[in-house]
Amino acid sequence: MEKVIEILNLTKTYGNGRGIYDLNLDIYKGDIFGFLGPNGAGKTTAMKIMTGLIRPENGDVKILGHSVIEEYEKAMAKVGCLIEIAESYQFLSAFENLKQIARYYPDVDYKRIDEVLELTGMYKFKHEKTKKFSLGMKQRLGLAAAVLSRPKVVILDEPLNGLDVEGMIDIRKMIQSLAEKEQTTFFISSHLIHDVELTCNRIGVIYNGRILNVENTDAILKNYATLENYFVSEVERNGRVSSSAS
Template structure:
């Protein structure tokens, strides 16, 4: 299967000792890959490096065969992303905001705005100023912007934050449809384990900056009643392993 992204030996350590260490990750065409981990595990750091927002201390990221560090424009040409909370010009409308986004994609026509607003369920609010949007509506608008350029890879950081049940279901259906019909590859960081279990074909678990487990969801669940159960068990094992690696205390 065609390789879309390749992360090799990726390391980034901050002054507080958090970050990521020696991450190896591969995304294949059509994957919906879920990235799980507690707060501070390094999920956002990984996505920021993959989109060129920060540079790693070591390691490489290749998207569509191009190195993000020194071939950025070619690497990002087919990529859409939503990293952490989206920032907006609150005084413009949803349509006006997406028209601003289109300035980066001169080859795409204005009709795409209507199309993506329909994808995310914001068509009735196209002319409403963003300052009046709820958190969930802003998340939907950020998702619309992420898929605006007809990407082949979409990176999403906590995309369901602030969404109500209807919005979460719409998001799940949208991702599945884009993956099946357009062959789009998704990397999704989320705390919504039940949603990822229904949505993803592959998952990876980050713990203290390390990728402690990954694989096909169907295989990982072969011995577990749910992805949540499997996730908690893997975190427990990782914590026990870290304790075993600590030097014994005591007087010589």
Template sequence: MVIEAEGLTKMYPNQRGIRDVGFQVRRGDIYGFLGPNGAGKTTVMKIMVNLCRADRGKVRLFGCDIAADYEKAMRRVGVLIERPEAYNDFSAYRNLEMVLRYYPELRKSRIDEALELVGLGGFKHEKVGRYSLGMKQRLGLASALLSKPELLILDEPTNGLDIEGMVDMRELIVRLAREEQMTFFISSHLIHEMELICNRVGMIYNGKLVREGLMSELVSEQHPTLEHYFVALAREERRERAHVRL
């Protein structure tokens, strides 16, 4: 198993957070982690890579506990969470040169490979400060891909991309999963985008994982699209919460 999350709970002073979230991701999965803004997606992902400590629960990546053995757990993982950071006064190439220092086993040619993969090869010597939001998102993905990870954890990877950029991102993810046997864990609130590429999904709402399963199981005659299914689940959750308050 590539990812195993068990009983993840993290509550903030405002009483928002996540409660008892658990799921598994298998090798080769493109796993969509879906939910509205504020549902808890980023909190779960930060716990997964030890940027945030859970109140309870545990995460294992490739069988290694992320809290107990961080370096071993993260050795084969690429991450892009929230806004990608870069030095605006440096070029994309120079930014990736600095990242490459953490991977002495990689050749410098890997920088060009990563930039070409995300469509920035022709802009590699341009200062990042001149980049659009979408271009910065692509650079963040190139940085996550630099080490040739076996697992890529992406938080809203299509954020800031135009329609063509979204299509390019989808095609890249599908190609890497197919040709490189890369596993993806992708959060998004854009359900239609995820429906086009994911084979498995987990749906989070108000900090609670309300459904998990194969895409083929969730989309049916009763729920012809994933969006239709999620809206039905959300309405059911709201009714249950209203009944509890009564």
């Protein structure tokens, strides 16, 4: 299997004692990797380091063989991402927002903009100004922006936040389709256990800034009734929380 993302001994701590400690992960081509953990577990910190928004105290991240710290432009050249909140120019339409982003990518034309708007269920709103959008619509537009350039790697921090049930299903189908048809690799963080179970083929549990285990979703569900049961078992086995913490 082709290794696409390597997280090597990654450490970043804050004054309140939170952070991440000696994270090591390998993500492979075509993976939909679910980074599962509660709020405050360290998911966003890790993903901000992965996308160059903050620097670690120790360790490195390599994307497609390039260090995010030493070769940032090369590492991020084929990466799409959405970290935390999906931002937009409120007085521009959905189409116009994506047109601004498309200026950075010579191979992205207006046809591609329409394609990603269709993929994310936003085509019918393409001419509406984003100031009128709901949280879920803004999230869909942010996801359209993340896949606009046909990236080989997509990093998404809580991508289903703000989406209704229909939106969750649409985005899940989009992610699974891109992974299957184009071998796009997804790294997705979430605290929504059920959605991770339905979306991801591999799962890493993070708790208190440390990776507890990484396993294939199919293997987990052969041994546990649900991903929630697996999560509780992992944190209990590692002496982290009681069974009521899920």
